[in-house]
Amino acid sequence: MRTIAELPFAAAGAYGDQSAHRAKRDGAWVDTSFKELADTVRALARGLIVAGVAPGDRVALLAETKPEWTQAGLAVVAAGAILVPVYPSSSVEEVDWILADSEARLAICGDGTQVAKVTTVSTVDMSAGGLAALAADEGDAELDRRLAAIGPDDPSIIIYTSGTTGPPKGCVLTQRNWVALCEINAQLPYIVGGDVVYLFLPLAHVFAQITQFACLHAGATLAYFSGDVRAIVPELAEVRPTFLPSVPRIFEKIYTAVQGAPAGVVRGVFGGRLRMALSGAAPIAVGVLEFFAEAGVPVLEGYAMTESAGVGTVNTLAEHRLGSVGRAAPGTRIRIADDGEVLMSGPHVFAGYWRNFEATTATLVDGWLRTGDLGVLDEDGYLTITGRKKDIIITSGGKNIAPANLENDLRQSRWISYAVVYGDRRPYPVALLTLDPEEILPWAASRGLPADLTLLAGHPEVRLLMQDVVDGVNARYAHAMQVKRFAILDRDLTQESGELTPTLKVKRAVVHRNHGTLFDTLYEESDGRG
Known part of the structure; x- marks a missing residue:
């Protein structure tokens, strides 16, 4: 696989009628096969081309986590355009900033609430039949030409950082970055064929992006939450995932609720067949990790950032140390600068910030990504993050x-x-x-x-x-x-x-x-x- 644009079609060829996506419709869980997903992506990509989206154009996507998000996002990339995910929780001012900075020409929105935030470009409303109207039956020749023309170093997605200290910056992630991610997952492996992965994370975040790409590449089923955060725990029992990506907040909430419960009860909260969970995006207390480990629910930490396409260091079931964020992922190099800053290099490191040369040159120095995090490496190469330099x-x-x-x-x-x-x-x-x-x-x-x-x-x-x-x-x-x-x-x-x-x-x-x-x-x- 040369580019991530090819992924949905390669997955359809490899996994065909197996379940790619699972979502709740009218109270029941409904599956979509890899072939059906690829057909939908192809139809939407043809529609984008008919609508005038050119290679390299930026297309924003503002929607809650759901299969239609993935379908539309994959279609944007397949059409040779650059996807610009936007958090559905973003304010009108934040949306304006991202659309202006990226110079997006179109915004695909999840519903009328998101449409109302877009004041400067044309919109497609998923909730009003917009995706069905966008899809086109003709144009395969042009789509195939565009797919063949996409190169590994071409930008695919611009993910804007959440801006904890100022205006968000657009991280330009290339086709090669995502392909490297898929290859790393296959070597670890984290997500494997036949896994059922429950996703509630916002798809504007890199953690959710790497999850959906790894599922497609491995042949795993991605089950989308219904959109109600209060339903996450009940849905875990229904979906019974084998792999769970999450932020620490969810594990902390469950930890508080089930302290003192028998191990079987703790495992049951997650559906009873969880092989491993991955905690990312923020630190998690060692005591929480130890509690779940003793209950037979392995929750492991990794370390990455948007600028590294969600890849960096990994703990695995076979080799892990609780309290550390693991060792360098395959193909990744980690070293500690003289001032304690964690530096990273590898094929997954981003190309730079969108039209921000000053920030790029300050972050990418001599082939190394300056993470802004402080850390220490032990004698076996396990990394422990000790804080943010700026904090x-x-x-x-x-x-x-x-x-x-x-x-x-x-x-x-x-x-x-x-x-x-x-x-x-x-x-x-x-x-x-x-x-x-x-x-x-x-x-x-x-x-x-x-x-x-x-x-x-x-x-x-x-x-x-x-x-x-x-x-x-x-x-x-x-x-x-x-x-x-x-x-x-x-x-x-x-x-x-x-x-x-x-x-x-x-x-x-x-x-x-x-x-x-x-x-x-x-x-x-x-x-x-x-």
Whole structure:
């Protein structure tokens, strides 16, 4: 396979009538074969060509995770155009930025809500029969000509970073990058033929992209969630996946809910036949990994970024160390710079940022991707990430502190939803905590406390509960690294407030901007307690 544009057609040839996609329709799970998928992709690609989409044109896609997203995305790439995924949670301003920066000529939207966000280019509305109307019966000769003309180094997808520190940058990923990903998965292997993979991750994220490509390449069935996050756990029991890609938040929620349950119950939550789960996009506490391992549900961490096409280091079932993000993936080189930054090279590393030469030259140096992450390699080549360079707190006393470690430990508490540690150029670290309503509200009710997060955030009993958590975490750290004071926010962090990315990572700059006054008050206290 030369290019990822060929993938759906190669998969149809290899796997034919086997199940490629599974989705819930009117309450029942319905399968689509690899051949049916390829036929749909071909019809949509012909339609894009008829609609005037030229090779190299950018086509945006704003939709929830569903089979139609994959069909349309594969069609864009097959037509020789460049796919620009956009998170469905994006604001009008974010959509405007991405469409303008990429100079997209068309936007394929999941429904009217997404269509309403697009003000500058033509749209196709999936929910209003737009894909069926787009499909064309004629034009195979031109499509085949375009497929043959696509080269391995041609751009295929521009994925915009979630912008935790500023406007998103477009990561240009080539045909070769994705082919390398498929070959790496085959060597590991993670996803294998016959697997059933449950996907709820947003397809605008690289983690979901590598999942769908690996499934197509391996001959696995990709089962799409119904679109309701509250249905994820019930659907796991229905789909009974053998492989599960997820962000830590889901594992943490399940961990909190099933602590103390027999191993069989824990396995049953995932459907009872999960071979392995892969946690990515953010750090996960070792205690959570150990809990699931003991229950017979292997949850392994890997390390990658959008700029590396979702590939970097891997733990495998045969070779893994909990707490590390694994060893270099096949064909990947990892080294640590003098300042502790993790550097990466390999055939999956991106071509650069879209029309941003300055950012590209700062990130790709002498053939190495500067990840911005700090890490250490042990004697066996296992990588442990210790923090983000830009997130490191340097106290006024000169002590360097990686806030992620403290935050992960604090979030192991069932009561805490998010923890954000602050302290740069300040005398000591402080923390902003948010309460997990699913845990704290039943606890409060059992004690006759108000069922209101706003009131609970300032209640003395809740503060004592949080102080116990903070004290327990502090006991694991040297004095200079301990959280000296904390505040409890009267609501959770949200995507709507701009404080979380679509994969639920904290946007520190936004949190500090939104709650800077609250952080400041923590340095005005004088009693040395929370």
